[in-house]
Amino acid sequence: MQDTTAFLAADPAGNIFEVADLDVYYDKFQALKKVTIDIPANEVTAFIGPSGCGKSTLLRCFNRMNDLIEGCRIDGTIRMEGTDIYDRQTDVVKLRTEVGMVFQAPNPFPMSIFDNVAYGLRCQGIRDMKILRRVVEESLKKAALWEEAKDHLHRNALKLSGGQQQRLCIARAIALEPKVILMDEPTSALDPIATAHIEDLIEDLKKQYTIIIVTHSMSQAARISDKTAFFLLGDLVEVGETSEVFHVPRDTRTEDYISGKFG
Amino acid sequence: MQDTTAFLAADPAGNIFEVADLDVYYDKFQALKKVTIDIPANEVTAFIGPSGCGKSTLLRCFNRMNDLIEGCRIDGTIRMEGTDIYDRQTDVVKLRTEVGMVFQAPNPFPMSIFDNVAYGLRCQGIRDMKILRRVVEESLKKAALWEEAKDHLHRNALKLSGGQQQRLCIARAIALEPKVILMDEPTSALDPIATAHIEDLIEDLKKQYTIIIVTHSMSQAARISDKTAFFLLGDLVEVGETSEVFHVPRDTRTEDYISGKFG
Amino acid sequence: MKTLPIRTSYLRRKKIIDLAARAIFLLAGLIAAAMIVLIFVFVAGRGIQVFLPGYANAQNLGEFLTGMRWRPDLSPPVYSVLFIVINTVITAFGAAVLAFPVSVMTALFIVKVAPKSLRLFFTTVVEILAAIPSVVYGVFAAGSITRLVSGLAAAFGYTTYGGSSMLAVILLLAIMIFPTITSLAIVSIASVDRNLELGSLALGASQMETNFKVVLSAAKSGIFAGLILGLGRAFGEATAVSMVAGNKMFGPTFNLFDTTRTLTTTMLSGLSETAGVDYDIRFSIGVVLMIVILITNLLIRYVKKHIGGVTNE
């Protein structure tokens, strides 16, 4: 690309998100304080920190799910590939197709597996069954669910096990070909085996997608993420390569938290 | 003790429970298969295994909470200090005062902190406020909650934080001077800091009580238990010193499970 | 060894109290459960009585079930119920057809669409509608719906008997079952997991798309439970309906502006003495009414099971 504007817009450092001086308030309560962080593309970034430190709040800023929360106010900028997503002109609905999200508890819609995966596409007005069928298959394959699900595509998704449901939710997000997948404690409702499967899947997905994951489990952050950001009481205390953060953290608060001591 | 019968009754190896050939069925489904295990007194024994392997089922056998579950049937024997607790003559209510239990989600009664701890005593007909006050204080101290709670003994227990609530539940169990405390995933609803506090408390309590803990977290089992028992699909696959089980497990299934591989 | 001063006498007493209390609770449960059986036995018993040979002025069961006239004024009186059943079904379903979509939309509006400041207001409206006793609806219908209907009839060139008509019954019932269906729909829509909704929004669906595609389908079973309840109320409603039905002596009625007669209005009509055929025959109608309700319930359950295309097995 030789076009200079495109060059300026595209991020030089390969960051998909650039958050600058972000303050988030719930009514009077300030949940995030002057957070500045870059999220590199095609890597797994983990947010860790004690309960209530603002991890989920920041995560929800990336696809503007915070818009749905009464009294939530935002200051500062978040740029996605150079454009401010909190700009007035941003089409939130479109943003959310580009920034997929997976929730703590698996939440498949009470429809068939097929319809679950096709849901996002249908909302985009895609009706052609040929396309739908192709995308559903691809998405399920990427989510490592195809083998288990291909013979029951029209069975109710609620019949799947918890781990399978969570993979279905991932497939559902993938179907829209997002650039980013946000995950808010995606395995905290699952048993260790299902968790391990999801972690493997994340490992696999990061080749194609940027993944941001909130987790309560420090060992999970350690295992699967490339970058780790540690939050405390609304402050971003430290962010860096995961191997650095878990080996030689720069901040003693990080040190104390990840090694299970505190205060 | 020179009396031979007493000698026979008392356990030679310092085991408080001896489970032999235990089968547990839920209607037709067999949740535990010929489980034989000894629980040593004044140690922490951890039950680990994938979801649905029967950990909680076995735990509930020790204070006969399974009696409350419809269709639950038990074969085999469980002896507590030599006497079969599934004997017809066993007073279940009394058994439960000797085998305390702490649950996954903190479940304080919606009463004051004081009343919570005094509850069990009152159910035993103890009304004397002097005794109650003494026991409540002692129990809270043992549960490392006294310092935080002593000034609000008459505040509603639901006002406490999750971790404090769980410690209150432990205090409540301790008040009855049990021999054993059963814990079913006592920290899975808590954040890492609260979890660390409970783990420290368990470490402290094991001097006076036998503790049996079910946990989904292998690292927790590793950290706090003296013995670990690994279950799989209703079978007791392996039981041994925790350091052995996590270092040199005898069974490859244990190996695979604790190192996060499977099948 | 325990240091707690626990008295064994207390423990013994505790055990006895426990057993006694449990027995009392059990008894209450049995009484409550036995009532429905007793109702059936007693009402059906009295209802069948009039068809038995020993009864003075015994009625013919076949004629009762298949005839199209209700003439207690003739002598000998003629009691037959088929046209009444048909009328009842028409009015009840007519009311459901009117009320159901409005109810569901209203519930959706209240839970998901209404601005927060108005939500309480609309909820209260529905709750008040639900709480208004049927006689009040009856008075309202007799005083205003009938006028509306007769005006309408005049516009179409029909005459009515002071507005008492099938249409009035349908409108009245629609209004009466609306809050029933709506409140159940509200509950089931509100209890749809918020996460489902967030899941849909996060997939780039708009709020309204989410409401119609995800929320409604997740609330489906509760909504249908509401429909069943509403139909039940429509079938069983007596006092209000009988104020506007007009109690036609034969039928069935298919003309919206013509008077009609439902099972319940029949049971309430000309209630003077408490003995004799004219009284006992009401028990027979009661049995018919319960059977009609039962069949309808089964029908809707069947429909619900096969709706939506997702097999649950």
Add this chain to the structure above:
Amino acid sequence: MSSRRKFADAVRTAVTWLSTSISVFVLAAIFVFVFSRGWKTLNWEILTSDYHPKNIMANVVDGEPGQFARPDDLPADAVFSERYGFALTDAVDHQKEKQMVLTYIADDSPLTAAVNAASGPTRGDPITITEDVQIQRIDYMSIERGRKSPAGFMGSQQTAAETIERLEADGESLIGFYYQSAGGGMMGSLLATLMLIGLTLAIALPLGVSAAVYLHELAPKNRVTAILRSLIEMLSGVPSIVFGLMGMTLLFSVTALFGITTQSILLGAMTLAVILFPVIIRQTEEALLVVPDGLRMASLSLGSSRTQMIFRVILPNAVPGILTATLLSISRVIGESAALIYTMGVAINDKPEIGRGGTTLAVQIWTVMTGEQPNFELATAISIVILIIVLILNVSVKLVSARLNRKWRT
């Protein structure tokens, strides 16, 4: 978002707005109708007075005529007697019968000082009449005939004008009068309703709550319990008129044990209690359901017996639910009509007793609406009373259940 999607969204939104406005419209229509028709009729009098008018015969103490001036504010349709100082107006009563209503009485009119003329212990007791009584007959000393003569309905005069004219023309002095208290009140029904509420709750609450406790806390989770449960559930699908039938067959024989051989408030209460079983059981169970299972486990694991668990932990937490059940039950009792028509009868009873029949407010509406001439005024007036009570109950339920919900938060 594409414009097509935006349009579709707008349509969907509009549909929901429209639907909701229908319900608001209907509610408004009901209130406007009820209040516009009933508000005039409703006053303290009608609340506290009997339905059936009372007839009273009185003798005036001093019937000599005087000179009275017609007050200015008297409505035009009132006919004024200048010699005796009172005015009568033609009216129709709640039973659609023609009446003459005393619309004005001067302070020193002969009618003000009267004594009871009916034989009995109260004979001679002073009587003060007030405006609004229905004058049936006025006895006077006739100039023409020279003896005591009646004026009014019992004479030949059918209207107020005729009566007054007669008195003015022919009345030497007044002797006495015969009148009816206004009637058309709802006191009896109000009392009957209260009695019914009390009795019903006394029967239904203990049984219902106990049954709920049994089902939710004690019953084994097996087929038998499931059947019990669905039997109770079925009860709520039975139309109330069928309960009326049940009351007349099954419960009638129970009240007969108390020596009651007619329709009665007790029978109504028992019938309503059965109707309320599912309501109370469900509400109580719902409250029990909110009590977290953990508390039961915790209580039992602390060595409590089941009964101790129920009384110490479960029921205290279910109190708001039971309260809700109570309020809902009251609401239901007040609104119920069909079942009561069968079990308590349709005859309005001004002096209700437990062992006798009577009407509740709702049934009174039914009674006055299904007479030869529907009495909308009284029906709507009673409706207002019912609506107000129901509204109050509704608000209370909300407050209570809000408390219930708040309890388990955090």
Add this chain to the structure above:
Amino acid sequence: MAVRIEFQRELQDLHEQIIRMGAAVEQAIGLAVEALINLDTELAQQVIDGDDVIDEMERSIDRKCVRLIALQQPVARDLRDVTANLKLITDLERIADHATDICQAVKTIVKTHYEITIPHDVVVLADMTRRIIRAALDSYVNRNKEQATETIRMDKNIDKLYKQLKRYFVHQIEIDREHVATLIDLLLIAKHFERAGDHAQNVAEWVIYFIEGRHAIYEEEEAAHAKKANRDR
């Protein structure tokens, strides 16, 4: 179906890195032997220069092991695997160091006295050392307890041979005054080979530790200890 694929891959990586390091160490010793036999200073220098690479390999593996422990928190077999690796590379590195020292000595020898013939036994010792290292690495690659035990046994012979050689050199020095420095260097070279053999034995012991979960020597020495204690009484 295996899970924790990423971890398995990382572990695989680690093994390959160690095998590469093993190969490098083996090669270093091999070249050192060759340099010694041919008294080839260039070859010797090559080995000496190569040592840095091996040192860096050790540190890189070290870091990788610690990172694996920190990030993947392995237990049981996996943990033994990582810790055994962590320990065993110290020995590998030491072997390479000895190879360097040998080459250093070779350079000195060449400088001081060109025309020496390396005693046959030194060559045999060198060869044995090369073989034991190869055996140790094989046992590592194959996770083979028998091979590892065999390796440990091999070291006995090396020790024996070294003692013999030492005596030989003392004798030689006593009779050959001219070449004291060279002979001493040769002796030290032998010592280095012996030491390298020791380290190879250690590698084998770590392999056994990995397989068995306990230290190989443990029981043996325990037994020896017990015996001694008995004797002492």
Add this chain to the structure above:
Amino acid sequence: MAVRIEFQRELQDLHEQIIRMGAAVEQAIGLAVEALINLDTELAQQVIDGDDVIDEMERSIDRKCVRLIALQQPVARDLRDVTANLKLITDLERIADHATDICQAVKTIVKTHYEITIPHDVVVLADMTRRIIRAALDSYVNRNKEQATETIRMDKNIDKLYKQLKRYFVHQIEIDREHVATLIDLLLIAKHFERAGDHAQNVAEWVIYFIEGRHAIYEEEEAAHAKKANRDR
């Protein structure tokens, strides 16, 4: 309020065990020096017998470290602590081994030739070795980076002295034919001291790794490497 009390206690335990081991190793070297100076075989035998205890100490600490990693899954500082310990005890044990070897040599010397005086420089070397070990252990106990760096520097002098000694011994052997065996043993003893010094340096490096989170030598050598690369061009 500190949490994970149990883990903190275990870590404390581990440190104490290592300090005890360090003390034992230091003592072993100290005794070896004394045995050497006084040519005291009994003392020498004592050291040799004591080696088993130190070996067992190493294995016990080893087990403890692995157990801590397996059970407590430490990260960051705690993990560096445990892994540094795991590595450093290898070096400590090695030092003890060298002490044993020295004592073995002392026994041989005594057996072959009683009347020798130990060259002064060997005593100096022995003393330096003892000092560097003490310094390394001090830096460990105090977690002191300066002390550790100082320790590393000390090793340079030891190496220098050893080289000097080696030349001295070659010379001595050339002139003193009688005592070749003894002199060679003395040379080997010097070599052992030098090696022990090396290991002490390693201990210090691990201390730095623990404090800094990276290998001490790393940067230095990196720099050296870069320089060399530059030179090579």
